[in-house]
C-alpha cells in the first residue's frame with residue numbers, strides 16, 4: 366500500500382472498507398470469548414471486516430477485558446502499552462477496550478491511555494459498529510458503558526456455525542452480589558433472553574449442523590425467560606425444550622449457582638439423555654462461616670446434599686467447581702473444612718484462586734489478613750488434591766467407550782483427530798477426516814495429564830459413554 370508523510374510521520378491512507386481487519390484479544394471467561402465472537406460478527410456485518418491473525422496486520426485492535434481478579438486487570442494497561450507502539454507507526458489504527466474493565470473504569474481509561482479510541486462495556490458491544498463509525502467520522506474517542514439490558518440480545522447478528530459445537534447466550538449479568546465479586550457491578554443485574562429467541566437460535570444452529578450447544582450465562586439457572594403466552598420459563602423448562610430440538614445431540618451449560626438449583630433442575634438429570642454428565646457448580650469454600658461472609662446463601666451441608674440429589678438422578682456425574690482460598694478471616698480450620706468438602710464430594714478438574722480484593726465490593730472493606738505465603742500454600746494443597754482426584758477420573762475412563770464430538774485435527778499430530786468427551790476431556794485418536802463434526806465412539810486406551818488417547822470403535826448400539834463410577 367502506498368504511504369505518505371504527514372508532519373514528518375509516515376501515514377498510510379485508510380484502506381478501503383472491505384479490506385479492514387480487526388484483531389481481538391480476549392482475557393477472562395467463556396462469556397468474554399462469546400462476546401468477542403459477537404464483536405467480530407458485528408463488525409463483519411457493518412464494516413465488512415475480517416479477523417486479523419496478528420495485531421500488526423489489523424486496522425482495529427480490540428481488547429476484551431476481565432476485572433474478576435487484580436492480575437487480569439493489571440494485564441490491560443501493559444497490553445495497551447504494547448499496542449500504543451503500533452499506533453505510533455500507524456496513527457490511523459483504532460484501539461478499543463471492551464469488557465468488564467471498560468465497564469468499571471469508563472472514560473477514566475483515557476486519562477491513563479489517551480491513545481484509546483473506543484470504550485464499551487459487555488452490554489454495549491452490539492453498539493460497536495456505531496461507535497467505530499463515530500471514531501472514523503469525528504476522530505474523537507467514543508465511550509458507551511451503559512446497561513441497556515435486553516437491547517444487546519435484540520441486536521445479535523444471526524447465528525453462524527463455526528464448528529460442530531456452539532455457545533448460546535441465554536442470560537446476562539448477575540444479581541447474587543457475592544461479597545468478593547465485581548461481576549454484578551460490571552455486567553449489571555441478571556436479565557434473561559426471551560425463551561422463543563433462545564430456541565430459535567438453537568434450531569437455526571442445529572439446522573446448520575451444530576451437534577452440541579453450551580448455554581451460557583453468569584448464572585444460567587437464574588434464567589427466567591418470557592414465553593410468548595406471557596408465562597415465564599425457568600432453566601429446567603428451557604433445557605427440556607432445547608433437548609427436543611432435532612439434530613442436536615449434546616447440551617452443556619455454564620455457570621450455575623447452588624442456590625438456584627431447584628428440584629425441577631435436579632429432575633432433568635434423570636430425564637434428559639442429551640444433557641452431559643458433567644456439571645460445573647462453584648462452591649468457593651467448605652466453611653459455613655466463610656460462605657456466610659461471602660454471601661453465598663448455602664452451607665457446606667446443603668451443597669453436599671444437592672450434589673447427592675443430582676447424583677441420585679445421574680450416578681456417573683462428574684463435578685467441577687470454583688474455589689477461593691485466603692478470603693478475609695479464613696483460618697486454618699476454615700481451610701480444613703474446604704478440604705473436607707473436597708475429599709467428601711470428589712471433584713473433577715476445577716478452578717481455584719487466591720482471593721483478590723476488588724475495589725467497590727463489600728469484601729474489599731474487610732482486612733485482607735491472610736498472609737500471602739499461607740494463601741499460596743493453601744492454594745497449592747487444594748490444587749494438588751483436586752488434580753489427583755481428576756487424574757483418578759481420567760484413569761477410570763481407560764477401557765471405557767466414550768462418545769466424542771470430533772471437532773478438529775489433533776494439535777500434537779495433525780494426522781489424528783481430537784474431540785471432547787461428555788466430561789469435557791480432549792481425546793486424540795486415529796480416524797478418517799470424514800468424522801469431523803460428528804460423534805464417534807472411542808475406546809480410551811491411555812490417560813495423560815491433560816488429555817486422553819483412544820482407539821476408534823466401530824459404532825455399536827451397546828456402546829456406553831458413561832463413566833464406570835463417580836469420583
Ligand code: SAM
Nearest residue numbers: 545546583620621622647687688718719720721
Ligand atoms: N457465576 C459464578 C458462581 O456461581 O459463582 C461465578 C463467576 S466468577 C466470574 C468466576 C469465579 O471467579 C468465581 O466462581 C470465583 O471463584 C472467582 N472469583 C470471583 N471474584 C474473585 C475474587 N475477588 N478473588 C478471587 N477469585 C474470584
Ligand code: F3S
Nearest residue numbers: 539541542543546548
Ligand atoms: Fe460473582 Fe457470585 Fe454472581 S461469584 S458472578 S456475584 S454468583
